[in-house]
Amino acid sequence: MTSTVQRLKQMEDKLPVVEAKLFETFRPVKPDQAFVHDLQHRLMHKPEIYLSPSNNTILHYLLILLASVFSVVILAVLITKFSYFLVKILNKLGGVKYQA
Amino acid sequence: MTDLSDETILALAGQGDSESFGLLYERYVSRIYSYVYYRTGNPYDAEDLTARVFFRAMHHITSYQDRGLPFSAWLYRIAHNLVANWHRDNSRRPEIPLDDTLMSPPHGVEHPEIALLKLEERERLLRIIRRLPPDRQQLLILKFVEHLSNNEIGQIMGKTEGAVKSLYHRTLNSLRDDLEEILNTEMLEHDLNSSTVKTNGG
Numbered sequence: 001m002t003s004t005v006q007r008l009k010q011m012e013d014k015l016p017v018v019e020a021k022l023f024e025t026f027r028p029v030k031p032d033q034a035f036v037h038d039l040q041h042r043l044m045h046k047p048e049i050y051l052s053p054s055n056n057t058i059l060h061y062l063l064i065l066l067a068s069v070f071s072v073v074i075l076a077v078l079i080t081k082f083s084y085f086l087v088k089i090l091n092k093l094g095g096v097k098y099q100a
Numbered sequence: 101m102t103d104l105s106d107e108t109i110l111a112l113a114g115q116g117d118s119e120s121f122g123l124l125y126e127r128y129v130s131r132i133y134s135y136v137y138y139r140t141g142n143p144y145d146a147e148d149l150t151a152r153v154f155f156r157a158m159h160h161i162t163s164y165q166d167r168g169l170p171f172s173a174w175l176y177r178i179a180h181n182l183v184a185n186w187h188r189d190n191s192r193r194p195e196i197p198l199d200d201t202l203m204s205p206p207h208g209v210e211h212p213e214i215a216l217l218k219l220e221e222r223e224r225l226l227r228i229i230r231r232l233p234p235d236r237q238q239l240l241i242l243k244f245v246e247h248l249s250n251n252e253i254g255q256i257m258g259k260t261e262g263a264v265k266s267l268y269h270r271t272l273n274s275l276r277d278d279l280e281e282i283l284n285t286e287m288l289e290h291d292l293n294s295s296t297v298k299t300n301g302g
Contacts, residue, residue, distance in 0.1 A: 015269075018276045024218070025225045026244035031133040035147050040125060043154055044118055 106171045113161050121158055128172060129154070131246060132179050138241045139183045141230060149186060153179045173256040180238060187234070228278045236271045239264065 106127075112120035132153050137146035156178050164174065229237060235257065242253045250264045257264065 014276050015272045018272050018279065021221070021225055021279075022240065022244050022275075025222050025229075026138065026241070028245065029134050029137050031130060031137075031147065031150065032143070036129055039129070039147075039151050039154065040122060042151070043125060043158060044122055 107166065110161075110164065110166070110171055114164055116162065121161060124157075124171065125154055128175055131172065132175055134245050135176065135179055135241050136183060138245060139234075139237060140186065141226075145186065149179070149182050152182055156182070169255050170252070173252075176238075176242070176256045180234070184234060224282060225275075225279070228275060228282070231278075232271065232274070236267065236274075239267055239271060243268065 104123075106124070109120045109123050113124060129150065133146055133150045136149045136153070137143065140146050140149065153175060157175060229240060232240075238257060239253060242248045242256060248256070250261045250268070253259075254261045254264045259267070
């Protein structure tokens with residue numbers, strides 16, 4: 001029992017050592033001054049670029065929409081061309097006259 | 101204007117005065133950078149996340165509500181959330197090595213061997229700290245880098261002073277156990293290597 005108490009006491013005594021190690025480990029760090037000035041400039045003069053990520057999102061969706069419309073048009077043209085070509089072949093084969 | 105209190109500057113910044121926000125930025129940029137730096141371990145991500153903290157703060161400054169907490173508490177919370185997201189996004193990537201400047205030996209004239217031992221010890225401790233849960237890391241950084249009191253840390257972390265004290269004590273215990281375990285393992289490895297060398301030599 002006494003040994004357990006002593007062991008706990010020893011363990012507790014080691015805590016200031018850990019604290020001292022932490023003081024030694026965490027040294028103050030300073031940001032690079034060029035970064036500090038650059039960020040200040042960006043904050044003061046061009047915040048809209050960073051503050052409006054939604055603008056990028058809107059542009060993103062617009063591009064997707066444009067690409068979708070373009071794809072549909074291309075697909076429609078291709079289907080028309082293909083059906084026209086198909087009708088021509090069937091007509092050449094003779095028999096019933098098909099009209100596109 | 102630089103002598104004004106945070107509250108006065110905040111009121112001006114809340115009305116869209118960018119110069120006032122600039123003053124707040126000057127006051128807190130180093131502290132936020134230090135915090136993020138120790139949480140990420142490298143200056144590149146620290147700069148990127150610091151920039152995001154201030155852009156987010158600027159974006160929401162008009163809706164900032166004074167609830168009796170220091171302005172820094174608000175900034176630290178933004179930083180904490182962004183760092184948490186960063187860790188989540190990077191969780192599948194390999195562990196980022198600690199930055200060289202973080203590992204640089206302390207200034208002053210010191211015997212190279214002692215300096216190297218101290219450096220190794222520091223590296224070991226930082227690795228252990230980076231494996232701690234985020235709230236414990238936050239607590240240690242606020243205490244040892246920012247030198248904040250338990251009350252101030254509690255305000256930032258949304259805990260009572262007693263809860264901060266308790267968490268701090270548990271963190272120290274855990275660090276002590278981890279350090280001892282690592283030291284024991286290293287001693288064991290050292291003994292094994294020594295005996296192997298003796299066997300081979302004999």
